[in-house]
Amino acid sequence: MRLPLFTCFALISSVLMLSAAPQPADLIITHAHIVTMNATREIIQDGAVIIKDARILAVGPAALAANYTAPKTIDARGDLVLPGMINTHTHASMTVFRGLGDDVRDRLTKLIFPLEKNLIDRELTYWGALHGFIEMVEGGVTTAVDMYYFEDEVARAAKKIGIRGVLGESILNFPTPDSPQPYGGLVYAKKFAADYRHDPLITPALAPHAPYSLDADHLRLVAQASAELDLPVLIHVAEMTDEITTLRKNHHMTPVEYLDSVGLLTPRLVAAHCIFVTDSDIALMKTRDIGIAHNMVANIKSAKGVSPALKMHDDGLRVGLGTDGPMSGNTLDLIGQLGYVAKLHKLDRKDRNVMPALKAMEMATLGGARALHRENDLGSLEPGKLADVIILDHESTALIPLYDVYSALVYAAGPRDVRTTIIHGRVIMEDRKLLTIDVTEVKTRMRAIAARITAAVAAGIK
Ligand SMILES: [Zn+2]
Structure with a gap:
């Protein structure tokens, strides 16, 4: 079928407009050093992860972020971003x-x-x-x-x-x-x-x-x-x-x-x-x-x-x-x-x-x-998987220099290097601050429980 020239132009321009309009997302992580753990174990030096509806919508170079709009963007500034x-x-x-x-x-x-x-x-x-x-x-x-x-x-x-x-x-x-x-x-x-x-x-x-x-x-x-x-x-x-x-x-x-x-x-x-x-x-x-x-x-x-x-x-x-x-x-x-x-x-x-x-x-x-037989949902940073993502501080002393990212993560990194934790698309910890609970309250409760247990042990639990 041949379309009139005018119709062709209209179609092309609407496609261009569509691709130019940023798509809605929930969370954008950009300028990240991404360790995807995908099938080719791809590492993206300056990349972006786009999250929507608790899932990863897209992973790619940092320029990808321009195609999306979200209420929250985390500029990872070169931090390491890995699957949780x-x-x-x-x-x-x-x-x-x-x-x-x-x-x-x-x-x-x-x-x-x-x-x-x-x-x-x-x-x-x-x-x-x-x-x-x-x-x-x-x-x-x-x-x-x-x-x-x-x-x-x-x-x-x-x-x-x-x-x-x-x-x-x-x-x-x-x-x-x-x-x-x-x-x-x-x-x-x-x-x-x-x-x-x-x-x-x-x-x-x-x-x-x-x-x-x-x-x-x-x-x-x-x-x-x-x-x-x-x-x-x-x-x-x-x-x-x-x-x-x-x-x-x-x-x-x-x-x-x-x-x-x-x-x-x-x-x-x-x-x-x-x-x-x-x-x-x-x-x-x-x-x-x-x-x-x-x-x-x-x-x-x-x-x-x-x-x-x-x-x-x-x-x-x-x-x-x-x-x-x-x-x-x-x-x-x-x-x-x-x-x-x-x-x-x-x-x-x-x-x-x-x-x-x-x-x-x-x-x-x-x-x-x-x-867990959940590899379709978890374990790597790939579009379609659940958005369980962690961010490690690239300024951490133990992560400098960073010649081989796997070597650094396995032999040098520690839990203190985790800066941000995202689960099911929700930021649970950001810059080491827990956002969902009162940590001080939990510690206070734990100390009270420990006092109870110490007393019980001293009384000779058998
Ligand atoms: Zn056990």
């Missing part, structure tokens, strides 16, 4: 116990379980979680995968500060702080899951504690509930030598084989630790496409061992990083742990080339997203 980090395994509320009996033998049964049984209630869980989430936001963590009791209180804290959470209610074979009946956690978890089913920030999950702390019938019930309700399952796996011996003796299986036998080894599973796994376990975990939370720093503190997580990562398994709870790993940011992860794997394999800095960054970002 994903803490794939933690128990944030345990900040209330951080530093207690760190170097005690049999700590889980002799100290942690009695402390929880006697002291954990809704109040401790909420304020402990909020305190933990502050530390995560301050350290550039934008998604927390948490398992604990009263997980609805953890969700309330996550919503309050504005952090993304995959939150699992704990299920155990004995009475727990929120469930007087053994296995009461399963009922609690179903209610919690129903309440948070459609929340944009919270993904409810089931958290059977470990293969040895639930019987096979209840592990099957968890698998069934996960399938029926499409809920992630979070669990500790192959973490203890006793766990290996007991399952070998009673079931003639490794923990991974045992979980497969009860139907839990599915893409919905995120298995924390996986220290004592065999090559055939790793092959099985890959076939079943499960996620793995690698908690290197917590594992070496407890002298348990080095998980073959690097082999898993190199074999294409879905490996993310976790801090574990603050009684285990003591800190909740990932950026301060990246160097340990890389260095321990190098030492373990006696080869400095096996784990370049980029692999540690991959585990902290895309790896975590893959472990």
Whole structure:
């Protein structure tokens, strides 16, 4: 079809006008040194990230910003802009116990379980979680995968500060702080899951504690509930030598084989630790496409061992990083742990080339997203993904000079270098000031709780 000349001009000029008119956005970050973590691991020296409706609308050179208008623009002045980090395994509320009996033998049964049984209630869980989430936001963590009791209180804290959470209610074979009946956690978890089913920030999950702390019938019930309700399952796996011996003796299986036998080894599973796994376990975990939370720093503190997580990562398994709870790993940011992860794997394999800095960054970002089967939404700065973005201060002493950005981030940077944290398109911390909560109030509450716990410990909790 031939159009009259006038019509052609009109069409061309309206297209030009359209492209010239700035499009509306919610937030523009410009003049940023962007570490995209996209498929080609592209780095943009002077770039812009455009955010709208909680998602990334565009990423490109700084000139791109001129095509958009937004109520807020952050001039990053050369600061490093990265995808938010994903803490794939933690128990944030345990900040209330951080530093207690760190170097005690049999700590889980002799100290942690009695402390929880006697002291954990809704109040401790909420304020402990909020305190933990502050530390995560301050350290550039934008998604927390948490398992604990009263997980609805953890969700309330996550919503309050504005952090993304995959939150699992704990299920155990004995009475727990929120469930007087053994296995009461399963009922609690179903209610919690129903309440948070459609929340944009919270993904409810089931958290059977470990293969040895639930019987096979209840592990099957968890698998069934996960399938029926499409809920992630979070669990500790192959973490203890006793766990290996007991399952070998009673079931003639490794923990991974045992979980497969009860139907839990599915893409919905995120298995924390996986220290004592065999090559055939790793092959099985890959076939079943499960996620793995690698908690290197917590594992070496407890002298348990080095998980073959690097082999898993190199074999294409879905490996993310976790801090574990603050009684285990003591800190909740990932950026301060990246160097340990890389260095321990190098030492373990006696080869400095096996784990370049980029692999540690991959585990902290895309790896975590893959472990959750959320790589379409999280883990890199690409159009269409959720806007979880962190900004690191390029003036930080540790980041000067900046020859290799991955080397700087993994071996030199720390949580203090995080200047701004954006989650779901919302600025949660800007220039190190938390915008969504009163940090002083949380610290005051935490000190009061600590005084209560100190008194209880002095009175001899057993
Ligand atoms: Zn744990």
